[in-house]
Amino acid sequence: MQVSIFDAKNQLSALVAEAERGREVTITRRGVAVAKLVPVSPGFDREKARRTAEGLRRASRGLTLGGIGIKTLVDEGRD
Secondary structure, three states: OEEEHHHHHHOHHHHHHHHHOOOOEEEEEOOEEEEEEOOOOOOOOHHHHHHHHHHHHHHHOOOOOOOOOHHHHHHHHOO
């Protein structure tokens, strides 16, 4: 959605409501985009991070490095 800066001043409440619904609003001056009103992304979700870490741990169970040690891999990466 694009609106001119003049219209944005007159319709700020409606544009903020659009952003709350997840829509991005580009503000233009003389047809050139100069600003964007975007929804605020949610903050850090500790529970989601915990579930993701647990999923990674479950997915990696039983996987091996084929006898190669972590130190060897780290040392190879330093070349």
